[in-house]
Amino acid sequence: MTTSRREFFKTAAMGAVGAGAAFGTVAAEAKAAAPSKYDIIILGAGCGGLTCAVRAAENGLKPLLLEKMAMPAGNTIYAAGFLLGVNTSFQKAKNVQGDSAEQFLKDWMKVTQGKADEKLARVVCENADATLEWLHGYCGINFAAGSKLVWPMLSRAHLVVGEHKPGGGELALTLMKKAKELGVEIRFNTKAVALLSDEKTGAVNGVRVKTKEGLSEIHSKFGVVLATGGFSANQAMVTQYIGSGGAKMPIRGSRIIAGENINLALPFMPKIVNVDQYHCGPIYGPTGANPLNIVNNGICVNDKGERFTDEGQTYVQMSRDVAAMTKANWAYMIVDQAGHDVPILANDWESYKRTKAPVYVGQTLDEAAEKAGLPVDAVKATVKAYNEAIAAGKGKTLTPVNTLPKARTVEKAPFYIVPFQGGMTATFGGPLINVKGQVLDTENHVIDGLFAIGNAAGGLFFDNYIGGAQLTSAAVYGIVVADFVKAAKTPAGK
Numbered sequence: 001m002t003t004s005r006r007e008f009f010k011t012a013a014m015g016a017v018g019a020g021a022a023f024g025t026v027a028a029e030a031k032a033a034a035p036s037k038y039d040i041i042i043l044g045a046g047c048g049g050l051t052c053a054v055r056a057a058e059n060g061l062k063p064l065l066l067e068k069m070a071m072p073a074g075n076t077i078y079a080a081g082f083l084l085g086v087n088t089s090f091q092k093a094k095n096v097q098g099d100s101a102e103q104f105l106k107d108w109m110k111v112t113q114g115k116a117d118e119k120l121a122r123v124v125c126e127n128a129d130a131t132l133e134w135l136h137g138y139c140g141i142n143f144a145a146g147s148k149l150v151w152p153m154l155s156r157a158h159l160v161v162g163e164h165k166p167g168g169g170e171l172a173l174t175l176m177k178k179a180k181e182l183g184v185e186i187r188f189n190t191k192a193v194a195l196l197s198d199e200k201t202g203a204v205n206g207v208r209v210k211t212k213e214g215l216s217e218i219h220s221k222f223g224v225v226l227a228t229g230g231f232s233a234n235q236a237m238v239t240q241y242i243g244s245g246g247a248k249m250p251i252r253g254s255r256i257i258a259g260e261n262i263n264l265a266l267p268f269m270p271k272i273v274n275v276d277q278y279h280c281g282p283i284y285g286p287t288g289a290n291p292l293n294i295v296n297n298g299i300c301v302n303d304k305g306e307r308f309t310d311e312g313q314t315y316v317q318m319s320r321d322v323a324a325m326t327k328a329n330w331a332y333m334i335v336d337q338a339g340h341d342v343p344i345l346a347n348d349w350e351s352y353k354r355t356k357a358p359v360y361v362g363q364t365l366d367e368a369a370e371k372a373g374l375p376v377d378a379v380k381a382t383v384k385a386y387n388e389a390i391a392a393g394k395g396k397t398l399t400p401v402n403t404l405p406k407a408r409t410v411e412k413a414p415f416y417i418v419p420f421q422g423g424m425t426a427t428f429g430g431p432l433i434n435v436k437g438q439v440l441d442t443e444n445h446v447i448d449g450l451f452a453i454g455n456a457a458g459g460l461f462f463d464n465y466i467g468g469a470q471l472t473s474a475a476v477y478g479i480v481v482a483d484f485v486k487a488a489k490t491p492a493g494k
Helices: 002-011 020-029 046-058 089-093 102-111 116-137 167-181 233-242 316-323 342-354 367-374 376-391 469-489
Strands: 039-044 063-066 082-084 144-147 156-160 184-189 191-197 204-211 214-219 224-226 276-284 300-301 332-335 360-362 414-425 438-440 446-452
Touching: 039 046, 039 204, 039 469, 046 063, 046 167, 063 376, 082 116, 082 191, 082 469, 089 116, 089 144, 102 116, 116 367, 116 469, 156 167, 167 184, 191 214, 204 224, 233 414, 276 316, 300 376, 316 414, 332 367, 360 367, 367 376, 367 414
Parallel strands: 039 063, 039 224, 063 184, 224 446
Antiparallel strands: 082 156, 144 156, 191 204, 204 214, 276 414, 300 332, 332 414, 360 414, 438 446
8 A cells, every 4th residue: 555545535525636646556556458358347436336346356257447537537536434234243243233224125115205216215225235344354344333313314324434535535545455466457547439349239338438548449248347436526417417405515526526427328219318317415515525424413503693593403314404505505513522532523623624625613602602602692692492301201392493313502612513515426316227127218118238337327316315325236236236247157057
């Protein structure tokens, strides 16, 4: 591991670009490809793409992984790093029990308003545990489990832990290391500009790519995997499909997720679904700091020092409220020392510190409010009314209500005021897939040789998702596709 790689992942959430040279050494080592040398071509070096590449190599296949940037630069490296499981060895070690894949699926469908494809979601829920165990046992990824979070995440959260922050950076780096150990060829600075197909069958069998040397074509025996993410950083597509409100949100992740999942697939007439759906979450836009769990552990106020949302909602809904109900999309969490010391918040505070985002601290509410530029009297009145209601067990009588089952009062100095916005995390729309990860056309027929995983695929999410489900689904379907290709290469009985 080189110093430049280490520094890149430590500053991933800030959009660091200094590690291009380190990752570029892998690209420089890549050899020219002969026609059909590869079994499968994978586009995108995120969680899904890397998982698919590693599993393919483990299966004895010859994958080629192409990344348009000089390093992994998609949403994975910006993610907090949560994956989900219901009965893993990590949970058993913490005596976490009582969950099931069936309950996971029920929550998934409830969160997505019943509009996710249940068959696709079931694949994730039923294979999540095995995927986490494989990521740990085969790939060397470590998880911290056992935390009890608000519904629907509950005790399913497995946070990737290690030397690098955030957890998504550690996940990507560890998968990169494993891919290199297995001899996976990875080419950086290689942008796919078109999919190729067999002249006789029409099956996808390669890509046309653009590099600094120009255009060239690469073929594969079993097709291409779209692992490029969605279109969250393509303002034109966001405006077209979601509206100007979504386009005005600060991006809560990668700035290079540009819609290749749709644009590359379009010539093959894929069935595109859910392009108006997206995920948002809390962020301090100027630096990318992520107050993921802070938003459920204090008092949320606007620039007038007044509450305007229920702190018991999911961070997604709170972020939507911030974007829709505050001036210029800004809100503030007021947290006391007792709330600050909640273990699950450690990652969030570290994010603000690492990215140099402001946290206004005062030994009194007056001092903290003054530093934050909030009206002191209004803040004090809001906190007083909130504390009295919570202490009396009357959180649901507040306006707006607080639905947290065990909401905390804000009383113990010092006090912390955390500014944040509602930010665009990822889009949910893309080519619809089947349970094997194969892309379907407008008549629901398989487009031979074309696969989509992670946020490049459509059908898994609608309106919202269970925190951690996106990385989990990317990893699960990365394995599903690699295993499908292995089966295609080695038919039963041979």
